[in-house]
Each structure stands twice: as C-alpha cells, then as structure tokens.
Amino acid sequence: MDLFEYQGKQLFARYGIPVSAGEPVDTVDDAVAAAGRVGYPVVVKAQVQVGGRGKAGGIKLAADADEVRTHAGNILGMDIKGHVVERLWIEHASDIAEEYYASFTLDRGAKKHLGMLSAQGGVDIEQVADENPDAIARIHVDPVEGLTEAACRAWVEAAGLNPRATDGAVDVLLKLYEAYVDSDCDLVEINPLILTPDGRVHALDAKVTLDDNADYRHPEWEEYRATQVLDERERLAKEKGLNYIGLDGSVGIIGNGAGLVMSTLDVVNQVGGSAANFLDVGGGADAKVLSNAIEVINTDEKVKAILVNIFGGITRCDEVANGIVEALGRVAVKAPIVIRLDGTNAAEGRAILAPHESDRLISQPTMLDAARKAVELASN
Numbered sequence: 001m002d003l004f005e006y007q008g009k010q011l012f013a014r015y016g017i018p019v020s021a022g023e024p025v026d027t028v029d030d031a032v033a034a035a036g037r038v039g040y041p042v043v044v045k046a047q048v049q050v051g052g053r054g055k056a057g058g059i060k061l062a063a064d065a066d067e068v069r070t071h072a073g074n075i076l077g078m079d080i081k082g083h084v085v086e087r088l089w090i091e092h093a094s095d096i097a098e099e100y101y102a103s104f105t106l107d108r109g110a111k112k113h114l115g116m117l118s119a120q121g122g123v124d125i126e127q128v129a130d131e132n133p134d135a136i137a138r139i140h141v142d143p144v145e146g147l148t149e150a151a152c153r154a155w156v157e158a159a160g161l162n163p164r165a166t167d168g169a170v171d172v173l174l175k176l177y178e179a180y181v182d183s184d185c186d187l188v189e190i191n192p193l194i195l196t197p198d199g200r201v202h203a204l205d206a207k208v209t210l211d212d213n214a215d216y217r218h219p220e221w222e223e224y225r226a227t228q229v230l231d232e233r234e235r236l237a238k239e240k241g242l243n244y245i246g247l248d249g250s251v252g253i254i255g256n257g258a259g260l261v262m263s264t265l266d267v268v269n270q271v272g273g274s275a276a277n278f279l280d281v282g283g284g285a286d287a288k289v290l291s292n293a294i295e296v297i298n299t300d301e302k303v304k305a306i307l308v309n310i311f312g313g314i315t316r317c318d319e320v321a322n323g324i325v326e327a328l329g330r331v332a333v334k335a336p337i338v339i340r341l342d343g344t345n346a347a348e349g350r351a352i353l354a355p356h357e358s359d360r361l362i363s364q365p366t367m368l369d370a371a372r373k374a375v376e377l378a379s380n
C-alpha cells in the first residue's frame with residue numbers, strides 16, 4: 001500500500017526525521033487557515049500518489065493568503081496523470097541550498113536492503129540512473145546486522161554530498177532505515193532531501209510503500225486504508241477477493257498462478273499486444289471465481305479481447321470451462337474471449353466449451369496461439 005506524501009511525512013516525523021510543519025486540508029478555506037498556522041511563506045502541495053507533481057503544476061509556493069487561495073483553488077480538482085487532487089498538504093516553505101535523493105528498498109536478488117543516495121536529487125532518479133549511474137551511491141544492508149553509524153557515514157561520504165550536509169544526512173539516514181524496518185516498508189524515498197542555507201538536512205518529500213504482508217501486525221494502518229483511492233476495477237476485484245492489478249493495455253488477462261500470468265503478459269507483449277491487467281485466479285479456482293474474474297475485466301473500457309490462460313494442476317479445466325459458461329450467462333461480456341485450456345481435465349473442459357464456441361468464444365491449443373488470436377482481435 002502506498003502512502004500519500006503527508007502520511008509519509010507524519011510517519012517520518014515519528015522517527016525524528018526533520019520535516020516541515022504542515023497540515024492536510026480538503027478545501028480552499030481550510031488551506032488558508034492552515035497556512036496562517038504553519039506560517040508564511042508556505043508550499044501548497046497536491047496529495048496524489050504519483051511522482052512529478054511539481055512539473056505538473058501541483059506544487060506552488062505562496063507568500064500570503066491571496067496566493068494560497070489562488071493556488072489551492074487551482075490545484076484542488078486538478079488531474080495529475082489520471083489522479084484527481086482531492087487533498088492538499090500545506091507546509092511551511094523551506095529555503096533550499098542543495099537537493100539530494102535518498103531511499104531504502106529491498107534488493108531481492110541480494111537478499112539485503114538497498115540504500116541509494118545521490119547528490120543529484122530533486123529530479124527523476126530513473127533519469128540519474130540512466131544518464132549518470134555513478135552519481136548514485138549504493139549500500140547493501142544485511143537485515144540481521146542492521147545499518148551501523150560507521151557504514152552509514154562511509155556511504156554518505158561516497159555520495160559526495162556537500163561536507164556541511166554529512167552529519168545531518170547520517171542522522172536522517174539512520175532514522176530513515178529505522179522507520180523502513182520498524183514500520184515494515186517496501187520502500188521509503190526522500191526526493192528531495194535538502195540541505196538548507198543554514199546547514200540543516202531535511203526531508204522535503206516523502207514516498208512510502210508499506211508491505212501488505214505485514215498488515216496483520218499494524219492495526220494503525222487502518223487509517224491509511226481509509227484514504228486509499230482504488231480505481232473502479234481494483235475496487236471491484238478487491239471486493240471479490242481477486243488478485244488483480246490494472247494496467248493500460250487492451251488485452252484482459254486471466255490465468256492461474258502468478259508465474260503463468262506473468263508469462264502470459266510477456267507472450268502478449270511479444271506478439272505485439274499489451275495487457276490490460278494482471279489477474280491471477282490462483283490454484284483451485286472454481287466456476288464462481290472465473291465468472292467473477294470475467295466480470296471485473298468486463299468493467300474495463302479499454303479491454304478489446306480477453307485471454308484466459310489456464311494450465312490445470314489443482315485447478316480443473318472443467319471447472320474453469322463451467323465458470324466461463326456461467327459468466328457468459330450472467331454478464332453481457334463486451335469483448336471476445338480467447339481461451340487456452342491445458343492440464344487437469346482439459347478434454348472435459350474443451351467439451352463443455354464446444355457448444356458455446358463462436359466468434360465471441362474461441363479455443364486455442366497453445367498459449368502462443370491464444371495470445372496471437374487475442375492480440376489480433378484486440379487490434380481490430
């Protein structure tokens with residue numbers, strides 16, 4: 001689960017990381033009132049879970065109440081890369097001498113935590129990584145040993161920050177690591193981490209992703225869940241208990257097992273198409289789950305064909321076939337369905353589908369054939 005910037009900053013503050021005084025608000029009047037309390041000049045910041053808010057016009061400095069009123073009015077309701085701004089964070093503006101980048105995430109390959117620190121912050125870190133990879137200092141942290149002050153200091157020195165920032169950066173990064181581990185985060189990112197003209201190091205932005213697997217030991221996350229904005233497809237999938245992730249393409253995907261679904265996305269891509277989603281119905285999926293899956297994909301306007309790729313193990317292909325037939329009877333499926341059934345009870349499954357086959361329901365013998373057919377139908 002991703003947090004909004006203000007939630008990330010509130011979390012950072014609990015670990016002693018310096019952040020600016022601020023308040024979340026939902027209206028222009030509240031923005032003006034909050035600005036009076038945090039003290040001018042202020043920054044009016046769009047709270048949406050997407051990067052590049054500054055470039056999109058969602059971050060504005062305001063020197064007085066009139067400017068807050070203007071900016072808050074403009075930013076509330078603004079669409080930033082498909083995310084509509086419903087909340088603002090009003091914080092006391094900082095003077096910036098330098099902008100850095102800092103993060104911790106899990107390096108699954110190394111089985112360690114990975115810290116990244118760069119003197120080139122404020123901009124897209126992907127761009128720095130592409131154009132100037134040496135500008136990012138990395139540190140692997142063994143989760144059992146933790147991050148020692150000495151290791152942290154050596155890392156900061158390797159990043160080539162202004163020497164005036166060294167002590168402050170070491171302090172922030174040790175606290176950031178503690179927040180990351182203690183709060184069960186998948187990612188903590190500060191971009192920019194700033195050095196102020198008077199020599200303080202301070203988090204000006206916050207990106208935090210919580211590890212949903214640790215949900216059970218964080219009752220306090222309920223507060224975050226209440227503010228999550230799911231798109232309609234994701235909301236419906238969640239309600240039906242499906243493992244669904246929305247993407248941007250035109251081929252709806254249903255498969256059983258995360259690995260098979262990932263491969264299906266790759267194959268669709270390989271034959272020139274693009275997936276509209278990831279949807280894993282899991283092992284042992286029955287007719288009900290299949291028809292729910294089709295129903296969720298059916299709400300996606302972009303879907304022009306649905307590819308069902310099942311390799312039966314625990315999942316039985318006859319159950320899957322029944323699910324498809326049930327879905328066809330229950331919902332008006334807008335896109336043609338291409339299906340590949342293999343494995344347990346594949347012959348029985350195909351026999352169930354046979355009488356229903358048409359140009360709206362097409363069986364294919366292999367995953368590659370099925371992907372080709374779905375992509376062809378999606379591009380018509």
Ligand code: GDP
Pocket residue numbers: 043050051052053054055059092093094095096099122123191192204205206
């Ligand atoms: P993002 O564009 O979504 O990453 O939003 P940020 O919170 O990182 O803000 C974008 C940029 O706005 C920062 O890199 C800063 O250059 C600028 N900015 C944000 N807060 C302040 C502030 O308090 N003072 C000044 N001078 N600039 C700020």
Ligand code: MN
Pocket residue numbers: 191192205
């Ligand atoms: Mn930022």
